[in-house]
Each structure stands twice: as structure tokens, then as C-alpha cells.
Amino acid sequence: MKIGLISIISIVLLSACLQAQTAFDRHFVEKTMRVDFILAGNNVQQAAYLLELKQEPLWGGGQINLIDSLGYGEYRFTISDFVSMEPLYSRGFCTLFEEWRTTAEAQAVDKAFYQSITFPYPQNKVFFKLEERKKDGTYQALLSIAIDPEDPNISKEQLPQYDVVKVVDGGASANMIDFTFIAEGYKSEEMDKFVADVKRMAAYILSQEPYKTHRNKFNFWAVCSPSDDSGTDNPRGDEWRRTAVNSSFNTFYIDRYLETADVFSIRDIAACAPYDHICVLVNSEKYGGGGIYNHFSIGTADHPMAEQVMLHEIGHGFGGLADEYYTSDVAYQNFFDLKVEPWQPNITTMVNFNAKWKHLIEEGVPVPTPSDKKYEKTTGVFEGGGYVEKGVFRPAINCRMKTNEAKGFCAACQEAIVNMIEFLTD
Ligand SMILES: [Zn+2]
Numbered sequence: 001m002k003i004g005l006i007s008i009i010s011i012v013l014l015s016a017c018l019q020a021q022t023a024f025d026r027h028f029v030e031k032t033m034r035v036d037f038i039l040a041g042n043n044v045q046q047a048a049y050l051l052e053l054k055q056e057p058l059w060g061g062g063q064i065n066l067i068d069s070l071g072y073g074e075y076r077f078t079i080s081d082f083v084s085m086e087p088l089y090s091r092g093f094c095t096l097f098e099e100w101r102t103t104a105e106a107q108a109v110d111k112a113f114y115q116s117i118t119f120p121y122p123q124n125k126v127f128f129k130l131e132e133r134k135k136d137g138t139y140q141a142l143l144s145i146a147i148d149p150e151d152p153n154i155s156k157e158q159l160p161q162y163d164v165v166k167v168v169d170g171g172a173s174a175n176m177i178d179f180t181f182i183a184e185g186y187k188s189e190e191m192d193k194f195v196a197d198v199k200r201m202a203a204y205i206l207s208q209e210p211y212k213t214h215r216n217k218f219n220f221w222a223v224c225s226p227s228d229d230s231g232t233d234n235p236r237g238d239e240w241r242r243t244a245v246n247s248s249f250n251t252f253y254i255d256r257y258l259e260t261a262d263v264f265s266i267r268d269i270a271a272c273a274p275y276d277h278i279c280v281l282v283n284s285e286k287y288g289g290g291g292i293y294n295h296f297s298i299g300t301a302d303h304p305m306a307e308q309v310m311l312h313e314i315g316h317g318f319g320g321l322a323d324e325y326y327t328s329d330v331a332y333q334n335f336f337d338l339k340v341e342p343w344q345p346n347i348t349t350m351v352n353f354n355a356k357w358k359h360l361i362e363e364g365v366p367v368p369t370p371s372d373k374k375y376e377k378t379t380g381v382f383e384g385g386g387y388v389e390k391g392v393f394r395p396a397i398n399c400r401m402k403t404n405e406a407k408g409f410c411a412a413c414q415e416a417i418v419n420m421i422e423f424l425t426d
Contacts, residue, residue, distance in 0.1 A: 022063060023066055024063035024120065027089075027122060027123055028120035029123060030058070030059045030121075030174075031055060031056060031057060031120070032055070033054075033055065033119055033147070033149070034054040035077075035147075036051040036052045036054065036267075037050050037051050037130075038051060039098075039115050039142075040110065040112035040113070041101070042101070042106050042110045043101050043102070043107050046132065047142065049143075052155060053151070053154045054156075055154050055156045057271070058273070059121065059274065060178045060180070060274025061118070061276055061424075062276070062424045064425075066089045067087055067090050070320065070419070073093045073293055073294060074093075074098045075094065075095065075132055075133065075142075076092040076093070076130075077091060077117055078129045079119055080127045080129070081127075082127050083125075089120065091119070092294065093294035093295055094295055096113055096292060097115065099292070100252065114262065114264055115263060116263045118267070122147070123149065125148045127144070127146055128143075129143070136340065137343075159268050160225070160268055160269065161272065162225050162269065162272050165195050165198075165221070166220070167202050167220040167222050168202050168206070168218060170216055170217060171216075171219070173274040175425065176219045177217055177276045177421060177424050178219045178220075178221060178273070178274045179219070179220050179277050180221040180223060180270055180274070180279065181198045181201065181281045182223045182266065182270055182278065182279070182281070183224055183281060184232065184281060184283065185227050185231045185241060185247070185283035186224075186225075186226065186283045187228070187229070187230055191224045194222060194224060195222050197301040197302075198220065198222040200307070201301075201307060204307035205311055208311060208408055209408055210409070210414045210415075210421070214421050219274075221273040221275070223269055223270065226244065227241070227283075228242040228243070231243075231282075231283060231284050232282050232300075234248075234249045234286065235248065235250040236249070236250055245265045245280060246262040246265065247260040247262075247282055249288055252331035254329065254330065256287055257290060257331075258286075259290040259298060260298065266278060276318075277294075277297070277318045278297070279299075279313075279314065279317070280296055280298040280299075281299065281301050282298060282299065283302070284300040284302060285303055288300060288303075288309070289309045289310065289312070289313045290316075291314060291315065291317035293320045296317055297316065298313065308404040309404065311400055312404070315400060315401050315409070319413070319416055319420055321344060321345065321413055321416060322344035322385065322401065323386060323401060324346060324347065324395075324401040324402035325385070325402045326386065326387055326392070328387075330387050338388075341353075341355065345413075345415075345416035345419075346394065346395055346399075346413045346416060347385045347386045347392055347393065347394055349393070350381070350393060353381070357395050357412035360411050360412060360415065361379055365380050367381045368382065375397060376398075378396075378397075379395055380395070380396070382395070382397055396410035396412070399413055
């Protein structure tokens with residue numbers, strides 16, 4: 001009888017343990033699977049070509065909400081169990097390539113861009129599917145492959161090892177959002193400056209809503225990746241620098257557009273620390289930056305508006321937010337189709353406004369809302385946004401996603417960032 005009772009207790013405890021095991025524990029281990037590929041094409045067509053699979057030693061992404069419920073991004077990938085085809089992990093993302101496809105150059109020439117995505121390392125064979133979002137909002141497959149985690153040709157090559165400083169320590173990475181800054185255009189002897197620059201950026205970001213309210217959910221890391229030269233490429237000034245991730249101003253011939261296509265170097269460096277989002281900090285006083293959803297954010301360290309710019313770029317890169325400005329010079333043509341509701345949470349074409357910030361608009365506020373000083377602090381529907389003057393609407397007269405002079409993010413942007421924080425941590 002005694003043995004029987006112990007057996008029953010053991011069975012009860014065992015089943016409780018099994019229930020407590022999460023989907024992450026059942027299907028993944030705390031390492032990263034990285035898929036390197038190429039996206040190539042022009043303004044009308046694109047294709048994806050697999051390059052290499054890699055195993056990286058850390059996994060900094062979340063271990064909950066493995067299936068994407070936000071629906072952001074021009075692309076998405078899904079990892080499914082190879083036998084049951086049950087989806088195990090999915091994420092949306094954007095690329096520099098899809099932005100390039102909207103430029104005039106893409107009408108004249110085919111180009112290829114490096115691309116890389118990561119997901120937690122699977123325990124068993126999985127099916128990887130990459131899809132592009134079509135104009136009408138449906139998805140079309142670009143690349144489908146079986147991935148066997150035991151494949152001996154998955155590279156386990158040692159990645160570069162750089163000093164890592166945990167600048168803000170909120171807690172264990174599995175439960176936190178890790179913003180990981182990597183050094184670009186800092187020479188070895190400038191790493192004290194880099195760490196101080198990251199501390200300044202982190203302090204600013206965490207002083208701004210909604211990050212301020214949720215500051216206990218963030219870690220900030222600084223990866224001290226040295227460059228041979230200080231600064232970055234500035235083609236208009238004929239200044240060329242040998243740097244860690246080959247960033248450059250004048251992307252798509254827009255002076256302030258600071259970007260890099262060298263995503264493999266970025267991934268190699270970022271792998272030194274756990275990360276949910278990669279920020280490239282460029283050692284320059286010049287004005288500029290860029291942010292691409294679930295790809296990376298990039299900005300300079302020393303321009304007087306550098307903190308505001310970095311916060312804006314992280315709005316794109318982490319929050320999936322659109323630009324709310326529409327009068328500045330950009331390279332894009334017809335970036336938004338007015339017949340389709342864009343996926344970005346802070347602009348609308350009014351095709352499906354119910355899915356956006358309608359619930360934030362108080363009774364009596366006219367829709368569309370006139371750009372009148374009286375509505376300066378009101379959440380409304382103001383015409384102009386997403387590089388388009390007519391037919392695209394934004395939530396506020398001013399916002400961090402519109403100008404550097406704005407007081408902060410508008411209510412719709414704040415709500416979207418909170419949704420992202422909760423998706424990754426709750
Ligand atoms: Zn906004």
C-alpha cells in the first residue's frame with residue numbers, strides 16, 4: 001500500500017511537470033538557428049535563395065508567444081513540425097531589399113541583398129517556409145526547406161568574440177526584452193566612448209513613454225565590435241571608412257539615410273550577446289539613421305538629435321511603426337497602396353480603420369481631423385503620413401514618428417509599442 005501511494009504521488013507529480021513544460025521546452029533548445037539567404041529581383045518580381053544554416057550559442061528572444069499574432073511585416077517565416085506540420089514558431093519582418101524595390105532604380109536593374117533570420121534551435125526536424133506579403137495582403141511562398149537540426153553541415157564555426165557589457169540589467173534574458181547595441185565606426189581605443197554612448201541612449205529611451213512605464217522589462221547590452229577606422233562612409237563627402245558592419249549614408253541617394261546591407265556581419269557580432277532587437281550605433285556626428293522592422297535599427301551617436309533619431313528608428317525596427325511624415329524627401333514611389341489597409345499600426349488608409357486606433361478617439365473629435373492647433377494634443381485622424389500627403393492618415397498632429405521636435409510618441413504609437421512589449425514578455 002505504501003509503495004502504491006508513493007507511485008500515485010509520483011505519477012501526479014510527473015504529470016504536473018509535463019503540463020508545466022512549455023511549448024518552447026518541448027520543441028526548442030536555448031540556442032539560435034540562423035538562416036542566411038539572398039533576396040533578389042526588381043520592382044515586379046523577387047526570389048529567395050538559400051545560402052547557409054548556422055548554429056549560434058545563445059537565444060535571447062522570448063520563450064512565450066512563439067506564434068506571431070501581430071501580423072506586421074512585408075515578409076513572414078513559419079517553422080512547422082516536419083511530421084505533423086503543426087506551426088511551432090513564426091515571425092514577420094521587413095528588409096532593405098523591399099524598400100529598394102519601391103525606388104526608381106528597381107525599374108531599371110535587378111539587385112540582390114543579403115538577408116538573415118533567426119529562430120530558437122529546434123530539437124527535431126522542421127519545415128521552414130518564407131513568404132512575401134502581396135499587395136492584397138495575402139502571402140505567397142518564396143522559399144520552403146526542410147531543416148534537420150542534426151545536419152552535420154549546419155555551421156558551428158566560432159563567431160568573433162568581442163567584449164560585451166550589460167549596460168542595463170533588468171533580469172534573465174528569457175523573460176526580458178534585450179536591446180543589443182553593436183559598435184560601428186569605433187576603433188578599439190574608443191570602446192569606453194561606445195559604452196558611454198550606449199548608456200546615454202539607454203537612459204534616454206527608458207525616460208520616454210511607453211518604455212518608461214515598462215522599463216523593468218528591458219536589458220540593454222553593448223557589444224564592443226572594433227572598426228579599423230572611426231566614423232562611417234559618407235559618399236557625398238567622398239569619405240570612406242573601413243568599419244565593422246560597412247554602414248553608409250546616402251542609401252538610395254538620400255543623404256540622411258544611414259543603412260548597411262551587410263546583415264551577416266551584424267548577425268555575427270550581435271551573436272556575442274542575447275538579443276530581441278539589434279541596434280547599430282554609428283560613431284558619427286552627422287544626422288541620420290534607419291530602422292527596419294525585426295531587422296535592425298541604426299543611428300549615429302553624436303548628432304544633437306541622436307537620441308531622438310535612435311528612438312524613432314527603434315519605433316520602426318522594434319515597434320513596426322510607419323513614418324508619420326509626408327513632406328520630407330524620400331526615394332520611395334507609391335510606398336502605400338491606398339486601396340489596402342497598411343499593416344503598420346500607426347497609419348491608416350481608412351479601408352479598415354476599426355482595426356487601428358479608432359477606440360482611442362474621443363467622442364466629438366471630427367474624422368478626418370483638421371490640422372488645427374486646437375487638436376494639437378488630440379488623438380484623431382489627420383491626413384498625411386507614410387510619405388503620402390493624400391489618402392494616408394496618422395493619429396496625431398505631431399509624434400516621434402513624424403518629427404524630432406515632437407514631445408514623444410502619439411497615443412497610437414505608444415499603444416502599439418506596449419502591445420509589442422506584452423507580446424514578447426507576457
Ligand atoms: Zn505616432
